[in-house]
Amino acid sequence: MLILGVDPGLTRCGVGVIEAGASRRLSFVHVDVIRSKPEQPQDLRLLTIYNGLCAKFDRFIPDVVSIERVFAQENRSTVLGTAQVAGLAMLAAAQRGIPTALHTPSEVKLAITGNGMAPKAQVENMVMRILSLNEPPKPADAADALAQAICHALRPAGAIQGGEREEHLTAAQRQWAVAMQKARRGRGGIKRDM
Amino acid sequence: MLILGVDPGLTRCGVGVIEAGASRRLSFVHVDVIRSKPEQPQDLRLLTIYNGLCAKFDRFIPDVVSIERVFAQENRSTVLGTAQVAGLAMLAAAQRGIPTALHTPSEVKLAITGNGMAPKAQVENMVMRILSLNEPPKPADAADALAQAICHALRPAGAIQGGEREEHLTAAQRQWAVAMQKARRGRGGIKRDM
Numbered sequence: 592m593l594i595l596g597v598d599p600g601l602t603r604c605g606v607g608v609i610e611a612g613a614s615r616r617l618s619f620v621h622v623d624v625i626r627s628k629p630e631q632p633q634d635l636r637l638l639t640i641y642n643g644l645c646a647k648f649d650r651f652i653p654d655v656v657s658i659e660r661v662f663a664q665e666n667r668s669t670v671l672g673t674a675q676v677a678g679l680a681m682l683a684a685a686q687r688g689i690p691t692a693l694h695t696p697s698e699v700k701l702a703i704t705g706n707g708m709a710p711k712a713q714v715e716n717m718v719m720r721i722l723s724l725n726e727p728p729k730p731a732d733a734a735d736a737l738a739q740a741i742c743h744a745l746r747p748a749g750a751i752q753g754g755e756r757e758e759h760l761t762a763a764q765r766q767w768a769v770a771m772q773k774a775r776r777g778r779g780g781i782k783r784d785m
Numbered sequence: 786m787l788i789l790g791v792d793p794g795l796t797r798c799g800v801g802v803i804e805a806g807a808s809r810r811l812s813f814v815h816v817d818v819i820r821s822k823p824e825q826p827q828d829l830r831l832l833t834i835y836n837g838l839c840a841k842f843d844r845f846i847p848d849v850v851s852i853e854r855v856f857a858q859e860n861r862s863t864v865l866g867t868a869q870v871a872g873l874a875m876l877a878a879a880q881r882g883i884p885t886a887l888h889t890p891s892e893v894k895l896a897i898t899g900n901g902m903a904p905k906a907q908v909e910n911m912v913m914r915i916l917s918l919n920e921p922p923k924p925a926d927a928a929d930a931l932a933q934a935i936c937h938a939l940r941p942a943g944a945i946q947g948g949e950r951e952e953h954l955t956a957a958q959r960q961w962a963v964a965m966q967k968a969r970r971g972r973g974g975i976k977r978d979m
Protein backbone atom coordinates (compact mmCIF):
# COMPACT_ATOMS: atom_id res chain seq x y z
CA MET A 592 0.00 0.00 0.00
CA LEU A 593 1.35 3.38 -1.03
CA ILE A 594 0.80 6.14 1.56
CA LEU A 595 1.36 9.81 0.74
CA GLY A 596 1.80 12.09 3.77
CA VAL A 597 1.18 15.83 3.58
CA ASP A 598 2.60 18.38 6.03
CA PRO A 599 0.50 21.36 4.96
CA GLY A 600 1.95 24.85 4.70
CA LEU A 601 1.55 27.79 2.37
CA THR A 602 5.25 28.63 2.09
CA ARG A 603 6.50 25.05 2.29
CA CYS A 604 4.21 22.04 1.93
CA GLY A 605 5.94 18.75 2.66
CA VAL A 606 5.10 15.59 0.73
CA GLY A 607 6.39 12.16 1.76
CA VAL A 608 5.60 8.82 0.12
CA ILE A 609 6.19 5.40 1.65
CA GLU A 610 5.32 1.83 0.73
CA ALA A 611 3.78 -0.28 3.49
CA GLY A 612 4.45 -3.92 2.66
CA ALA A 613 3.79 -7.22 4.38
CA SER A 614 4.35 -7.39 8.16
CA ARG A 615 4.19 -3.60 8.25
CA ARG A 616 7.56 -3.32 6.62
CA LEU A 617 7.89 0.30 5.52
CA SER A 618 10.13 1.60 2.77
CA PHE A 619 11.00 5.06 1.53
CA VAL A 620 9.66 6.07 -1.90
CA HIS A 621 9.84 9.85 -2.25
CA VAL A 622 10.13 13.10 -0.35
CA ASP A 623 9.79 16.69 -1.54
CA VAL A 624 8.64 20.15 -0.53
CA ILE A 625 6.27 22.23 -2.66
CA ARG A 626 6.93 25.94 -2.23
CA SER A 627 5.10 29.19 -2.92
CA LYS A 628 6.54 32.69 -2.67
CA PRO A 629 5.32 34.83 0.26
CA GLU A 630 5.40 37.94 -1.95
CA GLN A 631 2.80 36.45 -4.33
CA PRO A 632 -0.95 37.06 -3.88
CA GLN A 633 -2.68 34.47 -1.71
CA ASP A 634 -4.81 33.07 -4.56
CA LEU A 635 -1.77 32.39 -6.76
CA ARG A 636 0.08 30.80 -3.83
CA LEU A 637 -2.84 28.43 -3.22
CA LEU A 638 -2.91 27.60 -6.95
CA THR A 639 0.83 26.83 -6.94
CA ILE A 640 0.54 24.48 -3.96
CA TYR A 641 -2.60 22.83 -5.35
CA ASN A 642 -0.95 22.19 -8.73
CA GLY A 643 2.10 20.77 -6.97
CA LEU A 644 -0.03 18.42 -4.86
CA CYS A 645 -2.03 17.27 -7.91
CA ALA A 646 1.23 16.49 -9.74
CA LYS A 647 2.42 14.35 -6.81
CA PHE A 648 -0.93 12.55 -6.50
CA ASP A 649 -0.95 11.82 -10.26
CA ARG A 650 2.67 10.64 -10.24
CA PHE A 651 2.40 8.25 -7.29
CA ILE A 652 -1.33 7.38 -7.30
CA PRO A 653 -1.31 6.71 -3.53
CA ASP A 654 -3.85 4.37 -1.89
CA VAL A 655 -4.39 6.90 0.87
CA VAL A 656 -3.39 10.50 1.59
CA SER A 657 -2.57 11.25 5.24
CA ILE A 658 -2.74 14.95 6.18
CA GLU A 659 -1.84 16.81 9.36
CA ARG A 660 -4.97 17.78 11.25
CA VAL A 661 -4.91 21.55 11.92
CA PHE A 662 -6.27 23.10 15.12
CA ALA A 663 -8.07 26.43 15.37
CA GLN A 664 -6.67 26.82 18.89
CA GLU A 665 -3.15 27.13 17.59
CA ASN A 666 -2.60 30.85 17.56
CA ARG A 667 0.18 30.74 15.02
CA SER A 668 -0.23 33.53 12.47
CA THR A 669 0.00 30.90 9.73
CA VAL A 670 -2.86 28.67 10.94
CA LEU A 671 -5.40 29.80 8.34
CA GLY A 672 -2.99 29.33 5.43
CA THR A 673 -2.09 25.91 6.84
CA ALA A 674 -5.77 24.98 7.12
CA GLN A 675 -6.36 26.14 3.55
CA VAL A 676 -3.53 24.00 2.20
CA ALA A 677 -4.84 21.00 4.17
CA GLY A 678 -8.20 21.72 2.49
CA LEU A 679 -6.56 21.77 -0.96
CA ALA A 680 -4.91 18.40 -0.24
CA MET A 681 -8.32 16.96 0.76
CA LEU A 682 -9.87 18.44 -2.40
CA ALA A 683 -7.16 17.04 -4.70
CA ALA A 684 -7.54 13.60 -3.10
CA ALA A 685 -11.36 13.67 -3.28
CA GLN A 686 -11.20 14.67 -6.96
CA ARG A 687 -9.19 11.46 -7.59
CA GLY A 688 -11.28 9.22 -5.35
CA ILE A 689 -8.32 8.71 -2.99
CA PRO A 690 -9.36 8.31 0.68
CA THR A 691 -7.88 10.78 3.16
CA ALA A 692 -6.92 10.45 6.81
CA LEU A 693 -6.13 13.22 9.28
CA HIS A 694 -3.61 12.74 12.09
CA THR A 695 -2.62 15.32 14.68
CA PRO A 696 1.06 16.05 15.38
CA SER A 697 0.62 14.29 18.75
CA GLU A 698 -0.76 11.17 17.07
CA VAL A 699 2.20 11.19 14.70
CA LYS A 700 4.75 11.50 17.52
CA LEU A 701 3.00 8.82 19.55
CA ALA A 702 2.84 6.37 16.65
CA ILE A 703 6.51 6.84 15.76
CA THR A 704 8.24 7.25 19.14
CA GLY A 705 5.66 6.02 21.66
CA ASN A 706 5.55 9.52 23.17
CA GLY A 707 2.99 12.09 21.97
CA MET A 708 5.22 14.92 23.24
CA ALA A 709 8.48 13.67 21.73
CA PRO A 710 10.92 16.36 20.55
CA LYS A 711 11.35 16.95 16.81
CA ALA A 712 14.86 15.46 16.72
CA GLN A 713 13.61 12.17 18.20
CA VAL A 714 10.86 11.93 15.60
CA GLU A 715 13.35 12.61 12.79
CA ASN A 716 15.70 10.00 14.18
CA MET A 717 12.92 7.39 14.24
CA VAL A 718 11.80 8.32 10.71
CA MET A 719 15.36 7.59 9.53
CA ARG A 720 15.50 4.27 11.40
CA ILE A 721 12.04 3.10 10.32
CA LEU A 722 12.75 3.89 6.66
CA SER A 723 16.44 2.79 6.81
CA LEU A 724 17.68 6.20 5.63
CA ASN A 725 21.36 7.08 5.99
CA GLU A 726 20.68 10.74 6.66
CA PRO A 727 17.69 12.78 7.85
CA PRO A 728 15.34 13.90 5.06
CA LYS A 729 15.64 17.64 4.47
CA PRO A 730 14.24 20.19 4.92
CA ALA A 731 12.42 19.45 8.18
CA ASP A 732 9.01 19.86 6.50
CA ALA A 733 9.86 16.82 4.43
CA ALA A 734 10.56 14.70 7.53
CA ASP A 735 7.18 15.72 8.96
CA ALA A 736 5.41 14.59 5.79
CA LEU A 737 7.13 11.19 5.95
CA ALA A 738 6.20 10.98 9.66
CA GLN A 739 2.53 11.61 8.69
CA ALA A 740 2.66 8.72 6.23
CA ILE A 741 4.43 6.42 8.75
CA CYS A 742 1.86 7.28 11.44
CA HIS A 743 -0.92 6.17 9.12
CA ALA A 744 0.88 2.91 8.37
CA LEU A 745 1.73 2.12 12.00
CA ARG A 746 -1.64 2.83 13.57
CA PRO A 747 -3.26 -0.42 14.77
CA ALA A 748 -5.48 -2.09 12.15
CA GLY A 749 -8.93 -0.58 12.48
CA ALA A 750 -7.60 2.14 14.79
CA ILE A 751 -10.48 3.97 16.31
CA GLN A 752 -10.85 7.70 15.78
CA GLY A 753 -12.43 9.61 18.69
CA GLY A 754 -16.17 9.20 18.99
CA GLU A 755 -16.37 5.75 17.40
CA ARG A 756 -17.61 2.68 19.26
CA GLU A 757 -14.96 0.90 21.25
CA GLU A 758 -16.78 -2.26 22.38
CA HIS A 759 -15.20 -4.70 19.97
CA LEU A 760 -11.57 -3.61 20.04
CA THR A 761 -8.56 -5.87 20.39
CA ALA A 762 -6.18 -5.12 23.27
CA ALA A 763 -3.82 -3.26 20.91
CA GLN A 764 -6.68 -1.19 19.47
CA ARG A 765 -7.92 -0.31 22.95
CA GLN A 766 -4.41 0.74 23.99
CA TRP A 767 -4.19 2.95 20.90
CA ALA A 768 -7.60 4.49 21.53
CA VAL A 769 -6.67 5.33 25.15
CA ALA A 770 -3.36 6.86 24.07
CA MET A 771 -5.15 8.88 21.37
CA GLN A 772 -7.63 10.19 23.91
CA LYS A 773 -4.79 11.24 26.20
CA ALA A 774 -2.98 12.97 23.35
CA ARG A 775 -6.21 14.74 22.41
CA ARG A 776 -6.86 15.91 25.95
CA GLY A 777 -3.35 17.33 26.03
CA ARG A 778 -4.24 19.51 23.06
CA GLY A 779 -7.62 20.67 24.35
CA GLY A 780 -9.67 18.18 22.38
CA ILE A 781 -10.12 17.57 18.70
CA LYS A 782 -12.00 20.07 16.60
CA ARG A 783 -14.45 17.98 14.64
CA ASP A 784 -15.08 20.69 12.02
CA MET A 785 -11.57 20.52 10.57
CA MET B 786 -18.45 44.95 -14.40
CA LEU B 787 -19.75 41.68 -12.99
CA ILE B 788 -18.84 41.08 -9.34
CA LEU B 789 -19.35 37.71 -7.65
CA GLY B 790 -19.39 37.79 -3.85
CA VAL B 791 -18.66 34.69 -1.75
CA ASP B 792 -19.73 34.23 1.88
CA PRO B 793 -17.65 31.15 2.65
CA GLY B 794 -18.99 28.30 4.74
CA LEU B 795 -18.73 24.53 4.69
CA THR B 796 -22.41 23.83 5.38
CA ARG B 797 -23.76 26.82 3.46
CA CYS B 798 -21.62 28.89 1.08
CA GLY B 799 -23.38 32.01 -0.18
CA VAL B 800 -22.86 33.28 -3.73
CA GLY B 801 -24.16 36.67 -4.90
CA VAL B 802 -23.65 38.25 -8.30
CA ILE B 803 -24.21 41.93 -9.15
CA GLU B 804 -23.57 44.14 -12.16
CA ALA B 805 -21.83 47.43 -11.44
CA GLY B 806 -22.72 49.82 -14.26
CA ALA B 807 -21.99 53.47 -15.02
CA SER B 808 -22.17 55.97 -12.09
CA ARG B 809 -21.85 53.01 -9.72
CA ARG B 810 -25.37 51.90 -10.46
CA LEU B 811 -25.67 48.37 -9.07
CA SER B 812 -28.12 45.74 -10.19
CA PHE B 813 -29.00 42.29 -8.95
CA VAL B 814 -28.01 39.35 -11.13
CA HIS B 815 -28.08 36.15 -9.07
CA VAL B 816 -28.05 34.76 -5.57
CA ASP B 817 -27.72 31.20 -4.32
CA VAL B 818 -26.36 29.03 -1.54
CA ILE B 819 -24.13 26.01 -2.17
CA ARG B 820 -24.62 23.38 0.51
CA SER B 821 -22.75 20.32 1.78
CA LYS B 822 -24.02 17.77 4.28
CA PRO B 823 -22.44 17.83 7.76
CA GLU B 824 -22.65 14.03 7.95
CA GLN B 825 -20.36 13.64 4.90
CA PRO B 826 -16.56 13.29 5.25
CA GLN B 827 -14.70 16.62 5.16
CA ASP B 828 -12.95 15.90 1.85
CA LEU B 829 -16.21 15.19 0.03
CA ARG B 830 -17.81 18.30 1.53
CA LEU B 831 -14.94 20.44 0.26
CA LEU B 832 -15.27 18.81 -3.18
CA THR B 833 -19.03 19.55 -3.26
CA ILE B 834 -18.50 23.22 -2.40
CA TYR B 835 -15.59 23.56 -4.84
CA ASN B 836 -17.61 22.05 -7.69
CA GLY B 837 -20.52 24.36 -6.87
CA LEU B 838 -18.27 27.42 -6.90
CA CYS B 839 -16.65 26.38 -10.20
CA ALA B 840 -20.10 26.00 -11.77
CA LYS B 841 -21.05 29.54 -10.67
CA PHE B 842 -17.76 31.02 -11.90
CA ASP B 843 -18.16 29.29 -15.28
CA ARG B 844 -21.80 30.37 -15.62
CA PHE B 845 -21.30 34.06 -14.79
CA ILE B 846 -17.62 34.60 -15.72
CA PRO B 847 -17.27 37.43 -13.19
CA ASP B 848 -14.66 40.19 -13.61
CA VAL B 849 -13.73 39.86 -9.95
CA VAL B 850 -14.52 37.51 -7.06
CA SER B 851 -14.92 39.19 -3.66
CA ILE B 852 -14.53 36.85 -0.68
CA GLU B 853 -15.01 37.35 3.05
CA ARG B 854 -11.67 37.65 4.80
CA VAL B 855 -11.53 35.08 7.65
CA PHE B 856 -9.78 35.78 10.96
CA ALA B 857 -7.85 33.24 13.00
CA GLN B 858 -8.85 35.12 16.15
CA GLU B 859 -12.49 34.20 15.68
CA ASN B 860 -12.90 31.28 18.02
CA ARG B 861 -15.92 29.90 16.26
CA SER B 862 -15.67 26.13 15.91
CA THR B 863 -16.29 26.55 12.18
CA VAL B 864 -13.42 28.94 11.47
CA LEU B 865 -11.12 26.37 9.86
CA GLY B 866 -13.83 25.04 7.54
CA THR B 867 -14.71 28.63 6.63
CA ALA B 868 -11.06 29.41 5.89
CA GLN B 869 -10.80 26.28 3.76
CA VAL B 870 -13.84 27.24 1.68
CA ALA B 871 -12.42 30.77 1.24
CA GLY B 872 -9.24 29.05 0.02
CA LEU B 873 -11.24 26.95 -2.46
CA ALA B 874 -12.91 30.11 -3.82
CA MET B 875 -9.47 31.71 -4.28
CA LEU B 876 -8.22 28.56 -5.99
CA ALA B 877 -11.20 28.35 -8.36
CA ALA B 878 -10.77 32.05 -9.28
CA ALA B 879 -7.00 31.73 -9.78
CA GLN B 880 -7.52 28.69 -12.02
CA ARG B 881 -9.69 30.90 -14.27
CA GLY B 882 -7.45 33.99 -14.13
CA ILE B 883 -10.17 35.93 -12.27
CA PRO B 884 -8.77 38.45 -9.76
CA THR B 885 -9.88 38.08 -6.15
CA ALA B 886 -10.47 40.63 -3.39
CA LEU B 887 -10.88 39.98 0.33
CA HIS B 888 -13.11 42.19 2.49
CA THR B 889 -13.73 41.77 6.21
CA PRO B 890 -17.28 41.75 7.59
CA SER B 891 -16.55 45.20 9.10
CA GLU B 892 -15.48 46.58 5.74
CA VAL B 893 -18.66 45.22 4.19
CA LYS B 894 -20.90 46.79 6.86
CA LEU B 895 -19.04 50.09 6.62
CA ALA B 896 -19.27 50.24 2.83
CA ILE B 897 -22.98 49.47 2.81
CA THR B 898 -24.34 51.28 5.90
CA GLY B 899 -21.55 53.71 6.87
CA ASN B 900 -21.16 51.84 10.17
CA GLY B 901 -18.66 49.00 10.54
CA MET B 902 -20.62 47.62 13.49
CA ALA B 903 -24.08 47.80 11.87
CA PRO B 904 -26.53 45.05 12.87
CA LYS B 905 -27.34 42.32 10.35
CA ALA B 906 -30.89 43.56 9.72
CA GLN B 907 -29.61 47.01 8.74
CA VAL B 908 -27.15 45.50 6.26
CA GLU B 909 -29.90 43.34 4.74
CA ASN B 910 -32.17 46.35 4.47
CA MET B 911 -29.51 48.33 2.63
CA VAL B 912 -28.73 45.39 0.32
CA MET B 913 -32.42 45.39 -0.66
CA ARG B 914 -32.48 49.14 -1.24
CA ILE B 915 -29.19 49.28 -3.16
CA LEU B 916 -30.25 46.44 -5.47
CA SER B 917 -33.95 47.53 -5.63
CA LEU B 918 -35.18 44.18 -4.34
CA ASN B 919 -38.76 43.84 -3.14
CA GLU B 920 -37.89 41.34 -0.43
CA PRO B 921 -34.73 40.34 1.43
CA PRO B 922 -32.66 37.67 -0.32
CA LYS B 923 -32.88 34.37 1.54
CA PRO B 924 -31.37 32.60 3.32
CA ALA B 925 -29.23 35.09 5.25
CA ASP B 926 -26.00 33.62 3.81
CA ALA B 927 -27.17 34.78 0.42
CA ALA B 928 -27.60 38.37 1.62
CA ASP B 929 -24.06 38.32 3.02
CA ALA B 930 -22.68 37.20 -0.35
CA LEU B 931 -24.50 40.05 -2.14
CA ALA B 932 -23.17 42.44 0.53
CA GLN B 933 -19.62 41.21 -0.22
CA ALA B 934 -20.10 41.99 -3.91
CA ILE B 935 -21.67 45.41 -3.15
CA CYS B 936 -18.81 46.28 -0.80
CA HIS B 937 -16.33 45.65 -3.57
CA ALA B 938 -18.32 47.82 -5.98
CA LEU B 939 -18.82 50.72 -3.53
CA ARG B 940 -15.29 50.96 -2.16
CA PRO B 941 -13.59 54.21 -3.34
CA ALA B 942 -11.68 53.87 -6.62
CA GLY B 943 -8.16 52.75 -5.75
CA ALA B 944 -9.21 52.02 -2.17
CA ILE B 945 -6.12 51.40 -0.10
CA GLN B 946 -5.68 48.14 1.74
CA GLY B 947 -3.83 48.37 5.07
CA GLY B 948 -0.07 48.74 4.79
CA GLU B 949 -0.04 50.50 1.42
CA ARG B 950 1.25 54.04 0.92
CA GLU B 951 -1.30 56.74 1.65
CA GLU B 952 0.47 59.90 0.44
CA HIS B 953 -1.35 60.37 -2.83
CA LEU B 954 -4.92 59.67 -1.79
CA THR B 955 -7.97 61.76 -2.60
CA ALA B 956 -10.05 62.98 0.34
CA ALA B 957 -12.53 60.14 -0.16
CA GLN B 958 -9.77 57.55 -0.32
CA ARG B 959 -8.18 58.93 2.86
CA GLN B 960 -11.54 58.81 4.64
CA TRP B 961 -11.94 55.20 3.54
CA ALA B 962 -8.42 54.28 4.66
CA VAL B 963 -8.98 55.82 8.10
CA ALA B 964 -12.33 54.05 8.51
CA MET B 965 -10.73 50.77 7.42
CA GLN B 966 -7.97 51.18 9.98
CA LYS B 967 -10.55 51.82 12.70
CA ALA B 968 -12.56 48.79 11.68
CA ARG B 969 -9.39 46.69 11.71
CA ARG B 970 -8.38 47.91 15.14
CA GLY B 971 -11.83 46.94 16.40
CA ARG B 972 -11.13 43.38 15.26
CA GLY B 973 -7.62 43.17 16.67
CA GLY B 974 -5.87 43.91 13.40
CA ILE B 975 -5.82 42.12 10.08
CA LYS B 976 -4.10 38.80 9.73
CA ARG B 977 -1.91 39.22 6.67
CA ASP B 978 -1.44 35.51 6.15
CA MET B 979 -5.06 34.89 5.27
